[in-house]
Amino acid sequence: MVAKISIGSSLYGALCYNGEKVNKENGRILGSNKIIIPVDGKADIGQMAENFRLFMPKMGKTKKPVLHISLNPHPDDRLSDQDFEILAREYLDKLGFGEQPYVIYKHEDIDRHHIHIVTVNVNEEGKRLNQDFLYQRSKKITTELEEKYNLHKAQREKISPDTPITKIDPTGDIKRQVANTVKMVGMRYKFQSMGEYNAILGLYNVRCDTADGRVNGREYHGLVYFATDDNGNTIATPFKASRLGKFASRTAIAGRFERAKEKIDVAPTKRKVADALSQSSGKDDFVTKLKERNIDVVFRYTDEGCIYGVTFVDHDTMTALNGSRLGKEFSANALNARFNQQPQPTEVAPTATVVPIPTPTNTTSESQSTSSAGTAPSPTQSQSAHSDSGDYDFTLLGLDLFQPGQSFNPDEEEFRRRMQKKKKGIRRRF
Template sequence: MRQGAPVSSLQINKEEGRVLSTNKIYVPPDGKIGISEMVEDFKNYMPKAGRTKKPVLHISLNPHPDDVLSDSDLANIAREYLNKLGFGEQPYIIYKHTDIERHHIHIVTVNVDEQGKRLNMDFIHRRSKKATTEIEEKYNLRKAERQRLNPDTPLKKVDCNAGDVKRQVANTVKLIMSRYSFQTMGEYNAVLSLYGLTSEETNGRVNGREYHGLVYSVLDENGRKIGNPFKASRLGKFSSLNAVHEKINRSEQNITHEAVAKTRRRVAQSLNESHSKEEFIATLKERNIDLVLRYTDEGRIYGATFIDHDTHTVLNGSRLGREFAANALNERFSGDNEVSRTPDIVEPTNPDNETNQEQQTSTNSAPTQQPQDSGNDYDYSLPGLDLFQLSPTVDADEEDFKRRMKRKKRGQRPKF
């Protein structure tokens, strides 16, 4: 059994969430909890003059999918867990989340007493591990096994029905960040999508402070988000917005002309041998290259990204040349996807001269100091308070970031 990620408390009253137990928190007879009323109940136990800046603790417990547990079992497990950590007499709410087949428990409580004194949080991770181990033995649960990552660890698509989803997401992001080179957020999301993930930038305010970060979502077979997003802060610093921008900056320096040329030759060969889009994609796979296409609602190709698993580079089509950009591929494969044989492509246009929008959104530098995700495994936000909102578009943020970095290089102070 593992600790996992928080979800929006607004989903408690939906079909996929159900309250199992509370302490010092009022629940109406119909079980429909008012979010604002719940927040007020928690605030009543947190003195306004308290010195603890992060008094709210949000934890999730994730039994193995093969463990068959009743709601009563889950509630008892959560209460025992809180007792072992010394939070058994605190106000708390325990609810079961069933947005995916892997049922899990969420606990929201506070780590200060009514006098504003902070409860013992020393060695909380070690104590939490000890508590979950004891509970596993008592209830004969399957033990959580931490996967050791190494350079040869294979990348697998995230499966919501195969164990700890948070751990799967974290491991997948960590391997992608260490293994692949990419130069835009769009290219990053292209390689994430191969393994059932996507990322989105978030913006908001926390205690009057601007917040900028990333959230990761699992995708189904049709590319639709399922479940609830994982904040980067709960996965690790390697997944944060800052870390991704730093990776983009390094990639711009590390992707060699030789690597691009190698990918270009193999893509050109595949295109020359193909008479349809499906044949092109299949031929690329034979050469260990994946193609991620993005479509408008009308079915037009507006984005094309090649992921070369030999060179571990992720390249928008326009970086390889006009012949491989989205517009060219859309024109070539439009209609019934059957095309006549075209002359062999010997040497595509130099991508360094391209002015395609996908290249223009490339990030020029890593950001300087700004509020970002912490590596903490807990979420201290009050439920019901919108701490972040999904940005309407990634490209706009990239452009804003690019402008701020240019101002910095000219000696002006960037406005974060």
């Protein structure tokens, strides 16, 4: 059995976390001490918080008076609700918190059922209880309970170089799986940016986001980890890096960025990607050929479906590389142009239309007749039509003789302009 102890300042936060599990039918309240439990079994979080305050009206100088403890038996230990409650009460008695106000919750949101205990480490006078060697004492107590009740002994999970990294199993212990994935990815792979880091984590349904802000006037910069499904949707409450371990912290990951710069050799990956790209007939074929070379490629798309980012994860060299690190021809822009080509409209050169000029006789009647027939609109009508339609072909019907045609010589025109400027300059002097 594994006991995990968190010491914090927010009593309401601990009660709310567990109360929501109960009220969403993902848990139940097994028992309490000095705290009133509703008859219907629901968690009245506000009333519970008030009960706690009645028994500890003075908080004194203790800044973190809340203990949030979880007891996690081995998955093969099948315990009843009564067994869980007996273990929790005996554990608290041996730890020295048996007379404190507390609530025992059972969580059933994952296959491995376990219990949480919320209590406080200050007495009614506001004095802090003995917390010396708290974790060592806790470990000794769980060992004694394992022997007394014939439970499986807790064994620390060992991670070897051969331990496979697998996708998150929603029915298992999600926090433990996320922690193991983050630890093994950090141990084995080389990456130099958050995008490359997330490209690897995403293969195993984990995502990492940066968290920056201010709390009580102080800046904080951390990381938050998410368990996802195959479509990238979050499937569990996110975990702060501090809940997983120091190996998951922003400082640790930034250190891996720096160390990777000296170790990464892009040449092997570049050769394989270039070879796959030269033989591929399209994007899907490119992805397939990369997998044959033990490389996963992660594309990032805009809402319009354009590729704006690409990362190659080479499982042979254990390296993640953004496309631009391999060369311009492997960048997101280059691959988007290659795989998302749109046929360009063929430009047709405008052709001059010659309209016969009417003879002076009967000009008005012929013009009216031509206009009513709808075959040759007047120049004014043509200008209006082009303006309304947004068509910027400036060839005006009936006036094409004044448009630059094959007889237009740009060199002669330039010479003429220079001569005009020269004449203007001479006139200005005189």
